[in-house]
Amino acid sequence: MELTFRIYRYDPERDSEAYYRTYRVEAEPGERILDCLNRIKWEQDGSLSFRMSCGHGVCGSDAMRLNGRCALACQKLVQDYQGEPEILVEPLPSFRVLKDLVVDLEPFFEKVNWVRPYLLAGDSDPQKERLQDPAERKKLDQVIRCILCACCMGACPVVGENEHFLGPAPLVWAFRYIFDSRDQEKEDRLRKVDSEDGAWGCRNHFECTRVCPKEIPVTKSINFIKREIEKVFGS
Amino acid sequence: MGVPFNRNPDGTIAQRAFGGHTRNFGEAPVKRACYAADRTGRVILDTLYGQSVQKGIRVYPELSVMDLVVRDGAVHGVVAYEWATGELHLFHAKAVLVATGGFGKVFKTTSNCFANTGDGAHMVLRHGFPLQDMEFIQFHPTGIHGLGVLISEAARGEGGLLRNRDGERFMERYAPTIKDLAARDVVSRAIMSEIRDGRGIDGRDFVHLDLTHLGKERLEERLSDISSFVRIYLGIDPAAQPIPVHPTCHYMMGGIPTDVDGRVLDAAGYAVPGLYAAGECACVSVHGANRLGCNSLLDLVVFGRRTGRRLLADVAQLPLHEAGGEALDACRERIQRLRERRSGERAAGIRQRMQQEMMERCGVYRTAKGLEEGLDTIRGLQETCRTQLVLDYRGDRYNTDLMEALELESLLGLAEVMLLAAQKRTESRGAHYREDFPERDDANWLCHSLVYRDGAQLRYATKPVSITRFQPKPRVY
Numbered sequence: 102m103e104l105t106f107r108i109y110r111y112d113p114e115r116d117s118e119a120y121y122r123t124y125r126v127e128a129e130p131g132e133r134i135l136d137c138l139n140r141i142k143w144e145q146d147g148s149l150s151f152r153m154s155c156g157h158g159v160c161g162s163d164a165m166r167l168n169g170r171c172a173l174a175c176q177k178l179v180q181d182y183q184g185e186p187e188i189l190v191e192p193l194p195s196f197r198v199l200k201d202l203v204v205d206l207e208p209f210f211e212k213v214n215w216v217r218p219y220l221l222a223g224d225s226d227p228q229k230e231r232l233q234d235p236a237e238r239k240k241l242d243q244v245i246r247c248i249l250c251a252c253c254m255g256a257c258p259v260v261g262e263n264e265h266f267l268g269p270a271p272l273v274w275a276f277r278y279i280f281d282s283r284d285q286e287k288e289d290r291l292r293k294v295d296s297e298d299g300a301w302g303c304r305n306h307f308e309c310t311r312v313c314p315k316e317i318p319v320t321k322s323i324n325f326i327k328r329e330i331e332k333v334f335g336s
Numbered sequence: 337m338g339v340p341f342n343r344n345p346d347g348t349i350a351q352r353a354f355g356g357h358t359r360n361f362g363e364a365p366v367k368r369a370c371y372a373a374d375r376t377g378r379v380i381l382d383t384l385y386g387q388s389v390q391k392g393i394r395v396y397p398e399l400s401v402m403d404l405v406v407r408d409g410a411v412h413g414v415v416a417y418e419w420a421t422g423e424l425h426l427f428h429a430k431a432v433l434v435a436t437g438g439f440g441k442v443f444k445t446t447s448n449c450f451a452n453t454g455d456g457a458h459m460v461l462r463h464g465f466p467l468q469d470m471e472f473i474q475f476h477p478t479g480i481h482g483l484g485v486l487i488s489e490a491a492r493g494e495g496g497l498l499r500n501r502d503g504e505r506f507m508e509r510y511a512p513t514i515k516d517l518a519a520r521d522v523v524s525r526a527i528m529s530e531i532r533d534g535r536g537i538d539g540r541d542f543v544h545l546d547l548t549h550l551g552k553e554r555l556e557e558r559l560s561d562i563s564s565f566v567r568i569y570l571g572i573d574p575a576a577q578p579i580p581v582h583p584t585c586h587y588m589m590g591g592i593p594t595d596v597d598g599r600v601l602d603a604a605g606y607a608v609p610g611l612y613a614a615g616e617c618a619c620v621s622v623h624g625a626n627r628l629g630c631n632s633l634l635d636l637v638v639f640g641r642r643t644g645r646r647l648l649a650d651v652a653q654l655p656l657h658e659a660g661g662e663a664l665d666a667c668r669e670r671i672q673r674l675r676e677r678r679s680g681e682r683a684a685g686i687r688q689r690m691q692q693e694m695m696e697r698c699g700v701y702r703t704a705k706g707l708e709e710g711l712d713t714i715r716g717l718q719e720t721c722r723t724q725l726v727l728d729y730r731g732d733r734y735n736t737d738l739m740e741a742l743e744l745e746s747l748l749g750l751a752e753v754m755l756l757a758a759q760k761r762t763e764s765r766g767a768h769y770r771e772d773f774p775e776r777d778d779a780n781w782l783c784h785s786l787v788y789r790d791g792a793q794l795r796y797a798t799k800p801v802s803i804t805r806f807q808p809k810p811r812v813y
């Protein structure tokens with residue numbers, strides 16, 4: 102079937118403002134939107150820039166906005182857009198555009214790094230594995246699916262209004278270590294996100310949960326953190 | 337470090353069955369693979385990322401290394417291209433560790449990333465250092481039909497079964513003891529044989545991976561990523577319907593030869609000063625002619641660590657050279673030449689022809705004639721590349737058109753090495769299967785292959801295998 106793509110284009114060094122260009126692509130219903138973008142780049146317009154690598158939702162590099170919704174281009178299929186007159190392709194909102202669909206992810210990774218995304222278990226070099234009860238490990242099952250794609254950041258209205266808000270994915274990473282029974286810094290971690298720009302900034306819009314390509318219950322996880330803060334420090 | 341491995345009831349790290357993991361040399365399957373659901377590799381990567389944040393390791397996420405700075409047979413640094421600006425950077429270094437991964441993108445159907453183009457291995461080759469055992473290319477039996485996206489062996493580890501058009505569990509015929517959990521090369525060949533004999537599903541070019549008997553709960557708990565891939569890409573529920581699969585190029589056993597401490601070896605077997613390699617791009621040769629599932633991550637962790645330690649010890653003695661201007665100029669010229677060409681053929685078309693050709697000539701089954709024809713085609717494409725390759729975009733910012741053109745040169749260079757090594761080895765061993773020489777031939781071929789560049793020519797040599805505790809013997813399942 103033939104599809105029409107309307108793609109956001111912007112090179113801040115050359116263009117005074119962003120514009121949209123339209124491309125037409127022949128594609129099979131089972132093909133990925135990423136395949137279509139590649140075909141556009143390979144066959145029609147080599148100047149189109151976007152990030153991608155794994156092609157199946159593991160590396161997290163091809164997050165963008167497709168018909169208004171943040172998603173991975175490699176996880177959306179042509180048939181998902183059947184009947185739509187065109188597919189509007191835009192960069193993730195709330196991020197600075199570097200070129201076309203490529204955005205500046207530095208501030209995002211700074212926030213992720215700020216929550217200390219690593220185990221702080223006190224003992225530095227144990228000879229054997231640290232034991233963990235399967236039930237404790239199970240608490241992490243969903244959050245360890247996060248691939249740091251930033252779809253949730255683009256979708257969150259609070260991130261859009263307040264650039265200081267930590268945002269959904271960094272809170273997912275905070276959860277990942279707050280609820281890891283092997284970690285020794287739980288209180289400190291909770292204190293770090295106990296603020297208006299931290300866990301309390303979230304206003305339960307559920308947009309993050311709706312768009313997460315790894316189906317992580319993001320909002321629920323943030324609420325767990327809030328509840329844990331109240332439990333540990335009193336409300 | 338905090339990798340979220342699955343756990344046993346007593347709190348220790350859980351283990352599961354995987355293809356070819358057996359006790360007493362093939363007697364029966366055993367549970368030996370540590371795992372974190374079906375995303376072990378990704379969570380190890382996340383954990384290492386966290387460690388690098390904690391230790392404040394500087395990372396340049398969007399720089400591509402274009403070349404090594406080599407002088408008098410020693411490595412003095414690298415030249416890298418910055419995607420955001422199009423600038424070239426020269427890094428002086430006492431030591432360089434190449435860890436650029438595999439190069440499955442040589443093939444049309446592959447589980448690998450678009451980034452797996454083998455730049456590192458090709459750089460080493462360009463400088464006259466050898467690549468080892470390049471004919472040993474692993475085809476994983478279960479790629480999603482059409483896409484190549486991997487259905488991890490964990491699926492069969494958890495009890496998944498392969499079935500042909502008659503619903504027959506055909507692996508019982510090919511490997512009576514270990515069946516669906518035979519090593520990958522055996523299963524891939526079995527699938528291709530079924531397809532060739534018309535027993536693919538509806539006579540087509542795929543078979544079924546059946547997980548329906550595992551039940552929704554087990555699929556959700558242990559194979560959740562796989563289940564979601566199948567739902568997203570095929571629109572089917574693996575608890576209710578079987579998955580169409582076809583072998584997909586997955587892993588390179590060969591690569592840059594190193595010793596057990598990651599030091600890169602030249603054609604004469606001497607360590608190259610300042611050059612190290614680890615991971616899939618390296619060939620320390622623990623996987624022989626056929627890697628078993630899970631052993632890549634094991635290789636990375638064990639030899640990555642050893643290599644890091646060796647490098648740390650060596651850095652104290654290695655000199656720092658402020659040279660490399662010529663290497664920088666050479667890279668600049670290479671880009672300039674591409675930019676100046678006004679008409680010709682774009683990278684994508686050439687790459688597609690290469691990938692198709694490699695799939696047909698250098699895949700699961702190989703013959704002298706096919707490999708010869710493959711070499712002709714690939715050399716022809718290299719020539720096209722040299723004289724015709726043209727860019728559509730000449731800008732400096734995130735120029736992926738240029739990146740792909742540069743990567744294509746690596747892919748074609750490595751494709752030629754693979755074909756040559758496969759052509760020379762007139763026997764079948766591990767993942768290398770010659771229809772015209774179906775038997776293993778230890779008398780003549782119990783050896784590594786080396787391919788290196790000598791001027792414009794590729795040279796071929798062999799080197800003895802060092803055998804210690806385990807004598808090689810035929811695999812019978």
Ligand SMILES: Cc1cc2nc3c(=O)[nH]c(=O)nc-3n(C[C@H](O)[C@H](O)[C@H](O)COP(=O)(O)OP(=O)(O)OC[C@H]3O[C@@H](n4cnc5c(N)ncnc54)[C@H](O)[C@@H]3O)c2cc1C
Binds near residue numbers: 400401437438636
């Ligand atoms: C889908 C899939 C599933 C797998 N599952 C398993 C499993 O369950 N168990 C197992 O043991 N193995 C598995 N493997 C194999 C294993 O994941 C790989 O062999 C392993 O990740 C290789 O690691 P590496 O660090 O050597 O290279 P990679 O992880 O490939 O990393 C190479 C890095 O080098 C970068 N790079 C490349 N060229 C350049 C350049 N010119 N300049 C700068 N940087 C560059 C790349 O961007 C990349 O970041 C799987 C592989 C795939 C594809």
Ligand code: SF4
Binds near residue numbers: 258302304310323
């Ligand atoms: S639930 Fe919270 S984090 Fe998620 S989109 Fe809404 S406000 Fe943002």
Ligand code: SF4
Binds near residue numbers: 312
């Ligand atoms: S929580 Fe989901 S949407 Fe957000 S970064 Fe992680 S995987 Fe992406």
Ligand code: FES
Binds near residue numbers: 154156162163164174
């Ligand atoms: S390309 Fe890796 S997540 Fe889409």
